[in-house]
Amino acid sequence: MKNIIVFIIIIIIQLNIFAILNIGIALTEPFAYFEETNDGYLLKGIDINIIKLLSKDLDEKINIYIYSFPDLLEKGLNNMDIIIGGIHITEERKKFINFSIPYLTTGLVILKLKGSENINKFAVKRNSTGHITVKKWTEEGKNIDYIVYETNEECLNSLLNKKVDGAFFDLFNAIWISKKYPVEIYGEPLTKNDIGIGVKDRNLLEKINMLIIKYRNDNLIGE
Missing domain, CATH: 3.40.190.10 (Periplasmic binding protein-like II)
Structure with missing residues (x-):
């Protein structure tokens, strides 16, 4: 089903507020992928680590929705607050996606x-x-x-x-x-x-940009 979300994974984190960020991702190694463990299949990867960091530092729960890559680019921000999937920042994509500063090159x-x-x-x-x-x-x-x-x-x-x-x-x-x-x-x-995060809300974008600077300075981005 390439034109619809494949399925939803809800990551539950104990927080003090009720806001929920809807995050669209695309599965592609090493950014986001499933790995079989003794506890079942777990989402792992560079982008998944970033999502966890953002959830913690923004103090918000998150819902993760999995898209095909074309749909993530074309439709993701219609319903999502954030899209992430090893997305290259290009001049054409800047016309319809508000990108964060790069988190990787x-x-x-x-x-x-x-x-x-x-x-x-x-x-x-x-x-x-x-x-x-x-x-x-x-x-x-x-x-x-x-x-x-x-x-x-x-x-x-x-x-x-x-x-x-x-x-x-x-x-x-x-x-x-x-x-x-x-x-x-x-x-x-x-x-x-450069690789960036697509963000719908401008205020949220500013917060994410500040956090990306912190993560890069602290060498927190990567496998």
């Missing part, structure tokens, strides 16, 4: 199978920075052959099954994936990108 890279040489066909995730990049290349007259998928998992599977020769990923995603699968980063990062 990353880049766009191409993953290929280890030992492969020629890259003629690409996999990209819909509405991702990689998708924007290949569309720009096409508009510039370059002959780019690519397939658009809805998730990073589909892009990776397409690469592993040799349906494509290369797949576009965020640098953090790519490093994580290359530790688990027979793939490697091709060449240097194509872009340098």
